[in-house]
Amino acid sequence: MPVGTTLDRYIMQRQLAFAYATGELSQLLRDLALAAKIVHREVNRAGLIDLTGGMGLQNVQGESQQKLDVVADIRFRRALTNGGEVCALISEEEEDIIYTGNNQGKYVVAIDPLDGSSNIDVNVSIGTIFSIYRRVTPIGTAPTVEDFLQGGHEQVAAGYILYGSSTILVYTTGHSVDGFTYDNSLGEFILSHPDIKTPTDGAIYSCNDGNVDTYEPAIQTYLTMCRRKEYTARYIGSLVADFHRNLLKGGIYLYPPTSKNPDGKLRLLYECYPLAFLAERAGGKAITSSGSVLDVQPQYLHQRAPLYIGAPSMMNELTQLLRA
Numbered sequence: 351m352p353v354g355t356t357l358d359r360y361i362m363q364r365q366l367a368f369a370y371a372t373g374e375l376s377q378l379l380r381d382l383a384l385a386a387k388i389v390h391r392e393v394n395r396a397g398l399i400d401l402t403g404g405m406g407l408q409n410v411q412g413e414s415q416q417k418l419d420v421v422a423d424i425r426f427r428r429a430l431t432n433g434g435e436v437c438a439l440i441s442e443e444e445e446d447i448i449y450t451g452n453n454q455g456k457y458v459v460a461i462d463p464l465d466g467s468s469n470i471d472v473n474v475s476i477g478t479i480f481s482i483y484r485r486v487t488p489i490g491t492a493p494t495v496e497d498f499l500q501g502g503h504e505q506v507a508a509g510y511i512l513y514g515s516s517t518i519l520v521y522t523t524g525h526s527v528d529g530f531t532y533d534n535s536l537g538e539f540i541l542s543h544p545d546i547k548t549p550t551d552g553a554i555y556s557c558n559d560g561n562v563d564t565y566e567p568a569i570q571t572y573l574t575m576c577r578r579k580e581y582t583a584r585y586i587g588s589l590v591a592d593f594h595r596n597l598l599k600g601g602i603y604l605y606p607p608t609s610k611n612p613d614g615k616l617r618l619l620y621e622c623y624p625l626a627f628l629a630e631r632a633g634g635k636a637i638t639s640s641g642s643v644l645d646v647q648p649q650y651l652h653q654r655a656p657l658y659i660g661a662p663s664m665m666n667e668l669t670q671l672l673r674a
Protein backbone atom coordinates (compact mmCIF):
# COMPACT_ATOMS: atom_id res chain seq x y z
CA MET A 351 0.00 0.00 0.00
CA PRO A 352 1.31 3.46 -0.82
CA VAL A 353 3.05 5.72 1.66
CA GLY A 354 0.48 8.22 2.93
CA THR A 355 -2.31 5.67 3.45
CA THR A 356 -4.03 6.17 6.80
CA LEU A 357 -3.85 3.38 9.36
CA ASP A 358 -7.64 2.99 9.23
CA ARG A 359 -7.65 2.49 5.48
CA TYR A 360 -4.66 0.17 5.69
CA ILE A 361 -6.40 -2.01 8.29
CA MET A 362 -9.59 -2.08 6.21
CA GLN A 363 -7.78 -3.05 2.99
CA ARG A 364 -5.89 -5.77 4.81
CA GLN A 365 -9.13 -7.15 6.16
CA LEU A 366 -10.69 -7.19 2.67
CA ALA A 367 -7.68 -9.14 1.40
CA PHE A 368 -8.50 -12.03 3.76
CA ALA A 369 -11.80 -13.55 2.73
CA TYR A 370 -12.55 -15.11 6.14
CA ALA A 371 -11.52 -12.17 8.28
CA THR A 372 -14.37 -11.12 10.54
CA GLY A 373 -13.03 -7.68 11.37
CA GLU A 374 -12.46 -8.32 15.07
CA LEU A 375 -8.68 -8.13 14.90
CA SER A 376 -9.05 -5.00 12.75
CA GLN A 377 -11.20 -3.42 15.42
CA LEU A 378 -8.74 -4.42 18.11
CA LEU A 379 -5.90 -2.71 16.21
CA ARG A 380 -8.03 0.41 15.89
CA ASP A 381 -8.67 0.34 19.65
CA LEU A 382 -4.93 0.18 20.30
CA ALA A 383 -4.34 3.06 17.89
CA LEU A 384 -6.95 5.17 19.68
CA ALA A 385 -5.29 4.58 23.05
CA ALA A 386 -1.93 5.34 21.45
CA LYS A 387 -3.22 8.75 20.30
CA ILE A 388 -4.41 9.54 23.81
CA VAL A 389 -1.12 8.47 25.38
CA HIS A 390 0.75 10.49 22.73
CA ARG A 391 -1.23 13.54 23.88
CA GLU A 392 -0.53 12.84 27.56
CA VAL A 393 3.18 12.25 26.94
CA ASN A 394 3.44 15.51 25.02
CA ARG A 395 1.88 17.63 27.70
CA ALA A 396 3.21 15.69 30.66
CA GLY A 397 5.61 18.44 31.73
CA LEU A 398 2.89 21.04 31.55
CA ILE A 399 0.28 19.37 33.67
CA ASP A 400 2.55 17.89 36.30
CA LEU A 401 2.11 14.31 35.20
CA THR A 402 5.81 13.60 35.48
CA GLY A 403 7.49 12.28 38.56
CA GLY A 404 6.97 9.20 40.68
CA MET A 405 3.65 8.42 42.30
CA GLY A 406 5.33 6.89 45.32
CA LEU A 407 3.90 3.52 44.31
CA GLN A 408 5.73 0.45 43.10
CA ASN A 409 4.55 -1.87 40.34
CA VAL A 410 4.58 -5.65 40.65
CA GLN A 411 8.25 -5.78 39.59
CA GLY A 412 9.18 -3.63 42.61
CA GLU A 413 10.08 -0.65 40.42
CA SER A 414 8.82 2.81 41.21
CA GLN A 415 5.85 3.72 39.05
CA GLN A 416 5.71 6.99 37.18
CA LYS A 417 2.44 8.82 36.84
CA LEU A 418 2.46 8.38 33.10
CA ASP A 419 2.85 4.60 33.55
CA VAL A 420 -0.43 4.64 35.38
CA VAL A 421 -2.06 6.93 32.82
CA ALA A 422 -0.96 4.72 29.92
CA ASP A 423 -2.05 1.56 31.75
CA ILE A 424 -5.52 3.00 32.31
CA ARG A 425 -5.87 4.30 28.74
CA PHE A 426 -4.96 1.03 27.05
CA ARG A 427 -7.02 -0.99 29.46
CA ARG A 428 -10.05 1.23 28.90
CA ALA A 429 -9.72 1.19 25.09
CA LEU A 430 -9.43 -2.60 25.01
CA THR A 431 -12.31 -3.08 27.45
CA ASN A 432 -14.63 -0.69 25.61
CA GLY A 433 -13.67 -2.13 22.23
CA GLY A 434 -15.19 -5.51 23.07
CA GLU A 435 -12.80 -7.76 21.10
CA VAL A 436 -10.57 -8.62 24.05
CA CYS A 437 -11.68 -10.95 26.86
CA ALA A 438 -8.65 -10.28 29.07
CA LEU A 439 -5.32 -8.54 29.11
CA ILE A 440 -2.15 -8.65 31.12
CA SER A 441 -0.07 -5.58 31.78
CA GLU A 442 3.49 -5.24 32.97
CA GLU A 443 2.08 -2.83 35.53
CA GLU A 444 -0.42 -5.27 37.06
CA GLU A 445 0.10 -8.48 39.01
CA ASP A 446 -2.87 -10.46 37.72
CA ILE A 447 -4.98 -10.96 34.63
CA ILE A 448 -7.31 -8.04 33.93
CA TYR A 449 -10.72 -9.35 32.90
CA THR A 450 -12.63 -7.06 30.57
CA GLY A 451 -15.96 -8.79 31.16
CA ASN A 452 -16.27 -9.39 27.38
CA ASN A 453 -16.21 -13.19 27.51
CA GLN A 454 -17.36 -13.31 23.88
CA GLY A 455 -14.07 -11.63 22.90
CA LYS A 456 -11.78 -13.86 20.85
CA TYR A 457 -8.50 -12.19 21.76
CA VAL A 458 -6.17 -11.60 24.70
CA VAL A 459 -3.48 -8.91 24.81
CA ALA A 460 -0.19 -8.62 26.70
CA ILE A 461 0.92 -5.02 27.04
CA ASP A 462 3.76 -2.95 28.45
CA PRO A 463 1.84 0.34 28.53
CA LEU A 464 4.86 2.60 29.00
CA ASP A 465 8.26 1.08 28.49
CA GLY A 466 11.43 2.96 29.40
CA SER A 467 9.55 4.78 32.11
CA SER A 468 12.74 5.87 33.87
CA ASN A 469 13.15 8.26 30.91
CA ILE A 470 9.85 10.12 31.33
CA ASP A 471 11.12 12.92 33.55
CA VAL A 472 13.98 13.77 31.23
CA ASN A 473 12.13 14.12 27.91
CA VAL A 474 13.66 11.00 26.42
CA SER A 475 11.74 8.65 24.12
CA ILE A 476 9.43 6.07 25.67
CA GLY A 477 7.14 3.46 24.16
CA THR A 478 4.26 1.01 24.38
CA ILE A 479 4.67 -2.66 23.40
CA PHE A 480 1.77 -5.01 22.65
CA SER A 481 1.25 -8.62 21.74
CA ILE A 482 -2.04 -10.24 20.64
CA TYR A 483 -3.15 -13.90 20.88
CA ARG A 484 -6.30 -15.69 19.88
CA ARG A 485 -7.66 -17.23 23.09
CA VAL A 486 -7.46 -21.00 23.54
CA THR A 487 -10.23 -21.27 26.14
CA PRO A 488 -13.78 -21.56 24.77
CA ILE A 489 -15.52 -18.35 23.74
CA GLY A 490 -18.17 -17.43 26.30
CA THR A 491 -16.17 -18.73 29.28
CA ALA A 492 -13.84 -16.80 31.56
CA PRO A 493 -10.32 -16.55 30.10
CA THR A 494 -7.47 -18.14 32.06
CA VAL A 495 -3.70 -17.89 32.35
CA GLU A 496 -3.50 -20.59 29.67
CA ASP A 497 -4.63 -18.02 27.10
CA PHE A 498 -1.49 -16.00 27.80
CA LEU A 499 1.04 -18.82 28.10
CA GLN A 500 0.71 -20.09 24.54
CA GLY A 501 4.26 -19.22 23.47
CA GLY A 502 5.73 -16.63 21.13
CA HIS A 503 4.89 -18.44 17.90
CA GLU A 504 1.18 -18.16 18.66
CA GLN A 505 1.13 -14.36 18.52
CA VAL A 506 -1.32 -13.20 15.84
CA ALA A 507 -0.02 -9.63 15.92
CA ALA A 508 2.57 -7.60 17.78
CA GLY A 509 3.79 -4.05 17.70
CA TYR A 510 4.93 -0.97 19.50
CA ILE A 511 4.34 2.74 19.64
CA LEU A 512 7.40 4.94 20.04
CA TYR A 513 6.73 8.37 21.52
CA GLY A 514 9.87 10.01 20.17
CA SER A 515 10.72 13.07 18.12
CA SER A 516 7.60 11.93 16.31
CA THR A 517 5.20 9.20 17.39
CA ILE A 518 5.29 6.05 15.28
CA LEU A 519 3.24 2.88 15.48
CA VAL A 520 4.95 -0.22 14.07
CA TYR A 521 3.14 -3.54 13.88
CA THR A 522 2.86 -6.86 12.11
CA THR A 523 0.15 -9.45 11.82
CA GLY A 524 2.81 -11.95 10.77
CA HIS A 525 3.26 -10.69 7.22
CA SER A 526 4.96 -7.36 6.59
CA VAL A 527 6.16 -5.03 9.33
CA ASP A 528 4.74 -1.55 8.72
CA GLY A 529 5.30 1.80 10.42
CA PHE A 530 2.74 4.62 10.70
CA THR A 531 3.83 8.08 11.78
CA TYR A 532 1.32 10.15 13.72
CA ASP A 533 0.24 13.36 12.03
CA ASN A 534 -0.80 15.70 14.82
CA SER A 535 -2.69 18.07 12.58
CA LEU A 536 -4.85 15.29 11.10
CA GLY A 537 -5.06 13.13 14.21
CA GLU A 538 -4.17 10.13 12.04
CA PHE A 539 -1.41 7.53 11.85
CA ILE A 540 -0.06 7.65 8.27
CA LEU A 541 1.85 4.84 6.58
CA SER A 542 5.43 6.14 6.46
CA HIS A 543 7.55 2.97 6.66
CA PRO A 544 5.94 0.22 4.56
CA ASP A 545 7.35 -3.31 4.69
CA ILE A 546 10.29 -2.61 6.99
CA LYS A 547 13.29 -4.88 6.42
CA THR A 548 16.20 -4.64 8.80
CA PRO A 549 19.67 -4.41 7.19
CA THR A 550 21.43 -7.78 6.95
CA ASP A 551 24.48 -6.35 8.66
CA GLY A 552 24.86 -3.47 11.07
CA ALA A 553 27.41 -1.44 12.99
CA ILE A 554 25.51 -0.35 16.10
CA TYR A 555 25.55 -2.19 19.42
CA SER A 556 23.30 -1.33 22.34
CA CYS A 557 23.71 -2.50 25.92
CA ASN A 558 24.08 -1.04 29.40
CA ASP A 559 27.85 -0.65 29.60
CA GLY A 560 27.74 -0.30 33.38
CA ASN A 561 26.81 -3.97 33.64
CA VAL A 562 29.49 -5.35 31.31
CA ASP A 563 31.73 -6.75 34.06
CA THR A 564 28.90 -9.02 35.16
CA TYR A 565 28.06 -10.32 31.64
CA GLU A 566 29.04 -13.88 30.79
CA PRO A 567 32.41 -14.23 28.96
CA ALA A 568 30.91 -14.88 25.49
CA ILE A 569 29.04 -11.58 25.62
CA GLN A 570 32.13 -9.73 26.83
CA THR A 571 34.10 -11.24 23.93
CA TYR A 572 31.41 -10.12 21.49
CA LEU A 573 31.47 -6.57 22.85
CA THR A 574 35.28 -6.45 22.65
CA MET A 575 34.91 -7.45 18.99
CA CYS A 576 32.39 -4.63 18.45
CA ARG A 577 34.87 -2.13 19.87
CA ARG A 578 37.73 -3.53 17.77
CA LYS A 579 35.60 -3.07 14.67
CA GLU A 580 34.87 0.48 15.85
CA TYR A 581 31.14 -0.06 15.80
CA THR A 582 28.95 2.69 17.21
CA ALA A 583 27.67 2.30 20.80
CA ARG A 584 24.11 3.60 21.26
CA TYR A 585 21.97 2.99 24.33
CA ILE A 586 18.93 5.09 25.16
CA GLY A 587 17.65 2.87 27.97
CA SER A 588 14.20 2.70 26.37
CA LEU A 589 13.91 -0.66 24.72
CA VAL A 590 11.40 0.50 22.10
CA ALA A 591 13.63 3.38 21.04
CA ASP A 592 16.80 1.28 20.97
CA PHE A 593 15.01 -1.48 19.06
CA HIS A 594 13.45 0.91 16.54
CA ARG A 595 16.75 2.61 15.73
CA ASN A 596 18.54 -0.70 15.28
CA LEU A 597 15.68 -2.13 13.21
CA LEU A 598 15.94 0.72 10.72
CA LYS A 599 19.70 1.28 10.74
CA GLY A 600 21.05 -2.19 11.46
CA GLY A 601 22.33 -3.08 14.89
CA ILE A 602 22.15 -5.40 17.86
CA TYR A 603 20.51 -4.88 21.26
CA LEU A 604 21.72 -6.95 24.22
CA TYR A 605 20.22 -7.37 27.69
CA PRO A 606 22.14 -10.34 29.12
CA PRO A 607 21.84 -11.83 32.60
CA THR A 608 23.55 -9.56 35.13
CA SER A 609 24.38 -9.85 38.82
CA LYS A 610 21.30 -7.72 39.58
CA ASN A 611 19.06 -9.59 37.13
CA PRO A 612 20.40 -13.15 36.78
CA ASP A 613 17.49 -14.15 34.50
CA GLY A 614 17.79 -11.00 32.42
CA LYS A 615 15.73 -7.90 33.07
CA LEU A 616 13.23 -7.86 30.24
CA ARG A 617 9.88 -9.61 30.38
CA LEU A 618 9.22 -12.48 28.05
CA LEU A 619 5.52 -11.82 27.40
CA TYR A 620 5.51 -8.03 27.35
CA GLU A 621 8.83 -7.23 25.72
CA CYS A 622 10.80 -10.17 24.33
CA TYR A 623 8.07 -12.06 22.44
CA PRO A 624 6.55 -9.08 20.62
CA LEU A 625 9.90 -7.59 19.62
CA ALA A 626 11.19 -11.02 18.55
CA PHE A 627 8.08 -11.52 16.41
CA LEU A 628 8.60 -8.13 14.75
CA ALA A 629 12.35 -8.63 14.32
CA GLU A 630 11.94 -12.01 12.63
CA ARG A 631 9.24 -10.72 10.28
CA ALA A 632 11.59 -7.88 9.34
CA GLY A 633 14.44 -10.29 8.59
CA GLY A 634 16.23 -10.01 11.93
CA LYS A 635 16.85 -12.54 14.70
CA ALA A 636 16.12 -12.75 18.42
CA ILE A 637 17.60 -15.19 20.92
CA THR A 638 17.91 -15.74 24.66
CA SER A 639 20.91 -17.49 26.22
CA SER A 640 19.63 -20.85 25.02
CA GLY A 641 18.00 -20.37 21.61
CA SER A 642 15.25 -18.57 19.76
CA VAL A 643 13.14 -16.23 21.91
CA LEU A 644 9.95 -17.42 20.24
CA ASP A 645 10.78 -21.04 21.18
CA VAL A 646 10.93 -20.30 24.92
CA GLN A 647 8.09 -22.04 26.76
CA PRO A 648 6.48 -19.51 29.08
CA GLN A 649 5.91 -20.60 32.68
CA TYR A 650 4.40 -17.54 34.29
CA LEU A 651 3.10 -14.10 33.34
CA HIS A 652 5.94 -11.87 34.53
CA GLN A 653 8.78 -14.20 33.50
CA ARG A 654 12.04 -12.53 32.51
CA ALA A 655 14.50 -13.60 29.83
CA PRO A 656 17.87 -12.47 28.47
CA LEU A 657 17.39 -10.77 25.10
CA TYR A 658 19.74 -10.46 22.12
CA ILE A 659 18.01 -9.04 19.07
CA GLY A 660 19.01 -7.46 15.81
CA ALA A 661 20.55 -7.72 12.36
CA PRO A 662 21.04 -11.34 11.21
CA SER A 663 24.79 -11.27 10.54
CA MET A 664 25.54 -9.65 13.91
CA MET A 665 23.26 -12.15 15.60
CA ASN A 666 25.02 -15.05 13.85
CA GLU A 667 28.39 -13.92 15.18
CA LEU A 668 27.00 -13.61 18.69
CA THR A 669 25.30 -17.01 18.47
CA GLN A 670 28.58 -18.67 17.50
CA LEU A 671 30.30 -17.20 20.54
CA LEU A 672 27.47 -18.25 22.86
CA ARG A 673 27.62 -21.81 21.51
CA ALA A 674 31.42 -22.09 21.69
Ligand code: AHM
Pocket residue numbers: 413442462464465466467468558587588589590592615
Ligand atom coordinates in the same frame (compact mmCIF):
# COMPACT_ATOMS: atom_id res chain seq x y z
P1 AHM B 1 10.61 -0.80 32.17
O1 AHM B 1 9.64 -1.70 31.43
O2 AHM B 1 10.40 -0.80 33.64
O3 AHM B 1 10.62 0.57 31.59
O4 AHM B 1 12.08 -1.47 32.02
C1 AHM B 1 12.52 -1.89 30.78
C2 AHM B 1 13.62 -0.97 30.33
C3 AHM B 1 13.86 -1.05 28.85
O5 AHM B 1 13.10 -0.11 28.17
C4 AHM B 1 15.30 -0.74 28.75
O6 AHM B 1 15.90 -1.27 27.60
C5 AHM B 1 15.86 -1.34 29.99
O7 AHM B 1 14.82 -1.38 30.93
C6 AHM B 1 16.96 -0.50 30.54
O8 AHM B 1 17.45 -1.10 31.69
P2 AHM B 1 18.79 -0.59 32.38
O9 AHM B 1 18.47 0.73 32.98
O10 AHM B 1 19.07 -1.63 33.40
O11 AHM B 1 19.84 -0.52 31.33
Ligand code: MG
Pocket residue numbers: 442462464465466621
Ligand atom coordinates in the same frame (compact mmCIF):
# COMPACT_ATOMS: atom_id res chain seq x y z
MG1 MG C 1 9.08 -2.44 29.89
